[in-house]
Amino acid sequence: MNSEVDDAIASAKTDLIALSHSIHADPELAFEEHRSAAKTAELLAQHGFEVESGVAGLPTAFSASFGSGELVIGICAEYDALPEIGHACGHNIIAASAVGAGLALAPLADRLGITVRVLGTPAEESGGGKVLMLERGVFDPLGAAMMVHPGPEDIAGATSLAMADLAVTFSGRESHASAAPELGRNAADAATVAQVGVGLLRQHLYAGQQLHGIVSDGGIAPNIVPAHVEMLYYLRARSVESLGNLSERVLACFAAGALAAGCTHEIRTVSPDYAELVPDPWMVQAYRELIEEMGRSPLAPMWEGLRPLGSTDMGNVTHVLPGIHPVIGLESGGAATHQPAFAAACVTASADLAVLDGARALAGTAVAVASDPAQRQRLLEGVERRRAGRQ
Structure with missing residues (x-):
């Protein structure tokens, strides 16, 4: 045939x-x-x-x-x-x-x-x-x-690798970055702390686990304390089980960023999780x-x-x-x-x-x-x- x-x-x-x-x-x-x-x-x-x-x-x-x-x-x-x-x-x-x-x-x-x-x-x-x-x-x-x-x-x-496709939004409070910065809550700072946490986490990842992301929305203008910042992240691992372990640790980094900057945060699933x-x-x-x-x-x-x-x-x-x-x-x-x-x-x-x-x-x-x-x-x-x- x-x-x-x-x-x-x-x-x-x-x-x-x-x-x-x-x-x-x-x-x-x-x-x-x-x-x-x-x-x-x-x-x-x-x-x-x-x-x-x-x-x-x-x-x-x-x-x-x-x-x-x-x-x-x-x-x-x-x-x-x-x-x-x-x-x-x-x-x-x-x-x-x-x-x-x-x-x-x-x-x-x-x-x-x-x-x-x-x-x-x-x-x-x-x-x-x-x-x-x-x-x-x-x-x-x-x-x-x-x-x-x-x-x-x-x-x-x-x-292939299992994958989670996430968007994390940090919410703070606008203020004049020069005249009244103390009144602001900087969502970009929350994102920065979260990314530092993610970066430090990399040395402790299991084999096959990967992290990569971008800042998709980083603020409006330099003289306005950013009240809204969004990051898009892919989390990958060799199996769905390993992905669950990775997700738990990465979500803690996002939460830490929000806590450190006095902001709140929300996590949205962009796509359903992909299995290997x-x-x-x-x-x-x-x-x-x-x-x-x-x-x-x-x-x-x-x-x-x-x-x-x-x-x-x-x-x-x-x-x-x-x-x-x-x-x-x-x-x-x-x-x-x-x-x-x-x-x-x-x-x-x-x-x-x-x-x-x-x-x-x-x-x-x-x-x-x-x-x-x-x-x-x-x-x-x-x-x-x-x-x-x-x-």
């Missing part, structure tokens, strides 16, 4: 690359990806997929289905961009490769006994679209879920063999755990059902994701090849898992266990 997969993707090559370039040229932020979602869903609809838009109450999410087989295979498309630097994470490639895999699997659906479901999942960069879709039942029928993410190298069993990726070993191996047959050289398994990919809401999905989130390599001239040079690399000939190879590898992995009787039964039994657990 893999020759049929190759033929289908070759036939759709022009449309897939055009979709990738179109999304790249028109970047949209989290939950605002109206044009990107529409382009992605429309290409699937043109090839006979039944598209439901606005699933899970999210206007830029969709579900596109083909076939009626008992085993439902999900392929996730992302299409949100980063502020100012656009598609520096290559979500245009993710969307196009997901569509390509869906188009390749559709003609095989009846023979494989599967339903192919391409899910448009918004707001991966901030907002946790997959977490919301997971909580609202969109992933319930799926036996497995998969997607492919671009990067500077190929990684079959890619891992737990890739399915059988599907990872199937994917690895496929890309090696294509002439790619993925990172050796022994090194995969040492190369976490930041954080992704796909991690939450892999805690509930079997899934993979491999990295498809492209030539980026040494640039890493979230750098402007990587955004530029995501519409090159190498990026276009990543779209096609990623689609072939995802579709081939789906063929492999659906064709293996033991694996097929494992996936179907997983759906039944989850269904029984909700009753």
Whole structure:
């Protein structure tokens, strides 16, 4: 069947690359990806997929289905961009490769006994679209879920870090910074003390724990004591459990800053917590063999755990059902994701090849898992266990 997969993707090559370039040229932020979602869903609809838009109450999410087989295979498309630097994470490639895999699997659906479901999942960069879709039942029928993410190298069993996405607001009291500073309560001082605490905490972090943040709102004018300051912070760790430990300590630093400056503070969760990726070993191996047959050289398994990919809401999905989130390599001239040079690399000939190879590898992995009787039964039994657990 893999020759049929190759033929289908070759036939759709022009449309897939055009979709990738179109999304790249028109970047949209989290939950605002109206044009990107529409382009992605429309290409699937043109090839006979039944598209439901606005699933899970999210206007830029969709579900596109083909076939009626008992085993439902999900392929996730992302299409949100980063502020100012656009598609520096290559979500245009993710969307196009997901569509390509869906188009390749559709003609095989009846023979494989599967339903192919391409899910448009918004707001991966901030907002946790997959977490919301997971909580609202969109992933319930799926036996497995998969997607492919671009990067500077190929990684079959890619891992990620758990993450908390927080905003902390310090509130004080305005006053004239020269004429009556004693009447003010400086929210910027609260932020400074909190950041000193966070900086000192770094030497006591467990392996894999990370902290990074910015001051998103630091005051109005130098001669006005700042009464409102906001900081945005990402907290990351190797596991959800380790993230809980880190969060407890960091929240104490925020509270200490407020106390020291005579201010109050509030903490807001910007996105749902992201869990770490737990890739399915059988599907990872199937994917690895496929890309090696294509002439790619993925990172050796022994090194995969040492190369976490930041954080992704796909991690939450892999805690509930079997899934993979491999990295498809492209030539980026040494640039890493979230750098402007990587955004530029995501519409090159190498990026276009990543779209096609990623689609072939995802579709081939789906063929492999659906064709293996033991694996097929494992996936179907997983759906039944989850269904029984909700009753």
